[in-house]
Amino acid sequence: MxxxxxxxxxxxxxxxxxxxxxxxxxxxxxxxxxxxxxxxxxxxxxxxxxxxxxxxxxxxxxxTEEGKEIAINIVRKHRLWEVFLVEKLNFSWDEVHEVAEQLEHIKSKKLISQLDAFLEFPTHDPHGDPIPDKTGKINKIDKILLSETIIGDQCICVGVQDSSSDFLKYLDKNKIALGTELVVSHREPFDNSITIKIKNKELIISNMIANNLFVKVS
Amino acid sequence: MxxxxxxxxxxxxxxxxxxxxxxxxxxxxxxxxxxxxxxxxxxxxxxxxxxxxxxxxxxxxxxTEEGKEIAINIVRKHRLWEVFLVEKLNFSWDEVHEVAEQLEHIKSKKLISQLDAFLEFPTHDPHGDPIPDKTGKINKIDKILLSETIIGDQCICVGVQDSSSDFLKYLDKNKIALGTELVVSHREPFDNSITIKIKNKELIISNMIANNLFVKVS
DNA sequence: ATATATTTTTAGATTAATCTAAAAATATAT
DNA sequence: ATATATTTTTAGATTAATCTAAAAATATAT
CATH class of the missing domain: 1.10.10.10 (Winged helix-like DNA-binding domain superfamily/Winged helix DNA-binding domain)
Known part of the structure; x- marks a missing residue:
């Protein structure tokens, strides 16, 4: 055990x-x-x-391989429960972590396979992280940090590096969610802050924020 | 803690x-x-x-009062999770106990209040046991054991005393579920077995079974 | 290349939960 | 009412997980 x-x-x-x-x-x-x-x-x-x-x-x-399997299974459970909390119980994405930390340890294969089906086999959790399938396969998408983009890049938000409540609330406040489209319009050399455009509205983003937001460049 | x-x-x-x-x-x-x-x-x-x-x-x-509050809250969580497992994840009523034993210890007020709402505020769990409300109030119905009925009683099954897998599977096999209507037609003095009629089909039930099935006499 | 700083391990103690075996208290039988 | 049986507690040990303080190994700076 x-x-x-x-x-x-x-x-x-x-x-x-x-x-x-x-x-x-x-x-x-x-x-x-x-x-x-x-x-x-x-x-x-x-x-x-x-x-x-x-x-x-x-x-x-x-x-070891066995250790890795156990770890991936815990990650799978954690992320499935996060989807459940957000999709079914109306939690916001900054509230799910602590509860999922507890739920991830519940031991029941049937529980997880049924939960997976109930949620219609989600591929990503509310923070954009991939959910390993029951064989442990993880479907990685080629995301980069917003801080790594270049001027003119057209991006779509696909994930967060940090999922602390403070960071996620910042994103909420600025109407940035997974799926939000943006264009990188300026980078300030002094502090590496970045100006982005969302639906033609400009927003200045600190380097720290840009270092924690994953995007996919289209 | x-x-x-x-x-x-x-x-x-x-x-x-x-x-x-x-x-x-x-x-x-x-x-x-x-x-x-x-x-x-x-x-x-x-x-x-x-x-x-x-x-x-x-x-x-x-x-103590405090201890009782804690106990009732655990019971509430246990029974709500059982409803979830049966209603949403297609568990059968004989499979839910072990998993609910784990889930009942998850600590999050929001989780339970949201789960309660998601399940549309159920009053009883899959075994017919009442679910305490968030203030700890338990709505008891006046059920009696099938073994306490008298000949001619028209009954409706409302709960089980024992929720072991073996007992519940016996009930499944004999098409007895919560809500099933039955009439008590005979009691055998030698072994206290009882003959019941379900939809005019007769079934002989041992005293041990009758001691574990709750009914409401109409 | 050696002294110094940092990281890691060891030794021994602590806490929560458990156990066995024996002692103490309570209940039961005549 | 007393002997016997049963239940409960105590004493002391064990296991898992943790800690502090000191020792050992490794990394870094000049």
Missing amino acids: ITLTEENYIKAIYHLGKYGVDNVSTNSIAKEMETKASSVTDMVKKLSDKGYANYKKYQGVTL | ITLTEENYIKAIYHLGKYGVDNVSTNSIAKEMETKASSVTDMVKKLSDKGYANYKKYQGVTL
């Missing part, structure tokens, strides 16, 4: 290891899990003993 | 104390929780310290 805590560590290692091929460091896990490095060392040994992680002292950690 | 284990003990004490006014015994809790009496003693002290239970050594335990 896998404990709740083990699941959370596996998930953290998965998210930290997603980019780059490097091993995940003890400290980065400790930060992500809001715990101490010594606790991470203990747990990482345990995950290694159980076959979920590859670990060599002082060398950091990666997930 | 209240832990998962504490919630489960509170729920067990609530269910055991529901009938009769007696204090709930250490042993009965141990049986219900599938644990040892010594573990129960420890936990019951803790619940008492936290103000959820009244406990005097060797005298058994009752819930």
Whole structure:
């Protein structure tokens, strides 16, 4: 049996290891899990003993295939529940994370396959992140950060990097949602802020915001 | 903060104390929780310290008002989730218990109030048990056990005492569901079995079955 | 290349929940 | 009313997850 805590560590290692091929460091896990490095060392040994992680002292950690499967299944559950909360229970996209963090640990294959069908097999969650299918396949789309666009790019918003409530509320306030179309009209060299046009209305966006919004250039 | 284990003990004490006014015994809790009496003693002290239970050594335990509120809220969540599983995710009534046991611990007021609305404020769960409203009020209907009926009673099935999979599957097999109308036509003194008529078809029912099916006499 | 800083691990303690075995209290039988 | 049986509690140990403080290993700076 896998404990709740083990699941959370596996998930953290998965998210930290997603980019780059490097091993995940003890400290980065400790930060992500809001715990101490010594606790991470203990747990990482345990995950290694159980076959979920590859670990060599002082060398950091990666997930085994089995560990990766578990992580992807948790991500799948998390994102399906987020869709449920937004589509069926009228949650807004900045309210779903905490609840999904709890729901993602419910153990029942039938529950998830039925939920998936009930939601009509969604491919992306409310933040634009892809939902792994039941075999673990993740359908990545070629999105880039708004900060990486060039002047004149015609874009459509497809996701957010950060899904904190503050950021999402900022987007709501400025009428930016997934699917919103925009054109990049100016970049200010001094602070890297970007001017975008949405339906011919101009909006100035800080570099920090642009670094957290994914778009697809058409 | 209240832990998962504490919630489960509170729920067990609530269910055991529901009938009769007696204090709930250490042993009965141990049986219900599938644990040892010594573990129960420890936990019951803790619940008492936290103000959820009244406990005097060797005298058994009752819930405080606060404990009762917590218990009723768990029951509410459990039953709402059961309705969700059956109505929306096509679970059958014998499959919902284990999953609802997990879902009942999810903490989010908004989740439950929205779920309640999404299900259109159901009053009973798939086993006929009443769903407490958000203030904790439980709408009891005057049901009796089929074993308590007398010959000639015209009844409608309104609930089950036992919601084990085996029992529910027996009912399915014999086309007995909540809402099914039946007439009590004979009682066999030797084994207390009962003959009932459903749509003029006769069916002989053991005393054990009759002891687990609630009906309303019309 | 070595000193210094940073990261990681180890050792030993703590808390929550559990257990076994024995002791204490209560209930039951005659 | 007392012996016996049953129930409950206590004492002390165990496991999972965590912590602090110190030691060990690795990385960085000059």
